[in-house]
Amino acid sequence: MPTSSHINPNLRRHKKAVDIDPLFEQLKKGNISALSQAITLVESTAGEDIAFAKAILSKALPYSGKSFRLGITGVPGVGKSTFIEALGSSLIATGKKVAVLAIDPSSSISRGSILGDKTRMEELVKSDQAFIRPSPAGTTLGGVARKTREAIILCEAAGFDFIIIETVGVGQSETAVHSMTDFFLLLKLAGAGDDLQGIKKGIMEMADLIVINKADGENRTAAKHAQREFRNALHLLHPKNHGWSTKVITASGLKQEGITDVLEQIEAFQSHSNTDNSIEKQRNQQEIYWLHQTIEDRLKSEFYGRPEIEQRLNELEQQILLKKMTAFEAADRLLDRG
């Protein structure tokens, strides 16, 4: 861990050296531009930024952990931005500082679809109590998740009380968001359209709260019906850990209705967790999960990345599909040779 306040500027030949100490002092005071600059450093893949990123994370880490981390997911069109705008504005009205981050490993394709259109969060964008950051670029979920987790640490050191992590649910990103948040909120729509889009295996069981969004105007009755259906379905699924029972409520991000109910659920969850310290326990489990996940991702990518393995693997897959050998024997051969 670096103890010197100033990283050797020779490490950075082409860019201006970063002065970590003053940057961190500004960040700790809640300076948005310092926070933004620190996240950019952490997101950078440039070799000369890595030492700076490590240094600022080391400084931020002891100040992290004091926020409430809220995961929000839902299919495209469910109204995430509008909902987050309404929820975030309510939180700010009670004096909270709210950061909104996003996870979207497919951002090369859908870039702009998630938090891209900041005009949808007009209130939040204008408020100096809010910080909004689109998904970092990246090709692997592991890489994007790491950068987001590191951004959480920086936001917490900058004094944000609520960190909202948004995902559109591409691939395994809901699992990643669930594994870095205290509370997981699933947004749904009433009506067959959304039922058919469905949600991936096990997502409903992950939810700490299900909100049927767009429950306004003519949609209100359908939303109430969907609420009953989801309640019945939840009843058949496995209950969450720690004795918390997942509720289904209706809301309208657009009309700012039901937002108080969401906040009440979050408060109830926090009180519930205080009785047995379950948020702290869950965070510790999450840390260990990310440690192992990162180790295993790297073991895999290093193994599969070897050119001779890649070619041999293709050959073995063919052998298996032609019933020349079992998958187990093929694995043994690849490993005993590799």
Next chain:
Amino acid sequence: MPTSSHINPNLRRHKKAVDIDPLFEQLKKGNISALSQAITLVESTAGEDIAFAKAILSKALPYSGKSFRLGITGVPGVGKSTFIEALGSSLIATGKKVAVLAIDPSSSISRGSILGDKTRMEELVKSDQAFIRPSPAGTTLGGVARKTREAIILCEAAGFDFIIIETVGVGQSETAVHSMTDFFLLLKLAGAGDDLQGIKKGIMEMADLIVINKADGENRTAAKHAQREFRNALHLLHPKNHGWSTKVITASGLKQEGITDVLEQIEAFQSHSNTDNSIEKQRNQQEIYWLHQTIEDRLKSEFYGRPEIEQRLNELEQQILLKKMTAFEAADRLLDRG
């Protein structure tokens, strides 16, 4: 792959050498005792058996794949044995040969709870068209799953048309069974008792058929009610691949009621799959899944098994929980050092 018919007997110093060719000839004729002996070889962890196990698997592999592989899961008390007895007997009555295997990685604890009490399958035990085999012993799910997959190959080479793989659903065993079968049947009970026991994340979405068992006598009304509830819940979950739509039916293993409906569902699934060859495609995906799963299990166990890693990992976990470093940095340190 061995081509000689007789493995060098010097490999086996303490036991009688196995004559693979005649053993396999008997197995291929459907001789139960030869099949049993071959599975015992495959299950053996004795070094001298490994070459024999490989040899017999190589011989069996080209004759495998012609059965229908049926996974069955449900919590203890749901009536699995009685249900399988009724289903198996019906299949035998139509001239099919039925093998029943089990997966239970916790067998050291619950040994006897799964397929142990064979008297529950009186009809199947008596029939020479049936073969029943309890879960192989093992400490890891990977090991038990591998032995079960290999037993499937041997049963298929011995001419069994239906392979039923049963699991009580300990740990991740449902996922393992789902990944080695064509059709996944979830047994449930009506009533709050079973709701409270619940099922693990994503299991309901894996099911190709949900059967509310013990739908007899006074239980019939409750079973019909549960059927409706599960239908509604399924409606909200993600539909299965390949356009198959999961049904919920009621049955009684004890009274042998509803078994015809189960068989009809299986036939409908088979016809459906024939239109797009989806069983074959799914099996190919499963093979590649097991190849990668086995590789990754071994990469992990070899890495974590190193004594210096184990100790260093404990130290790093403490550092993380004390916020001295992030999980990502700890992973980097462990790997760059290891």
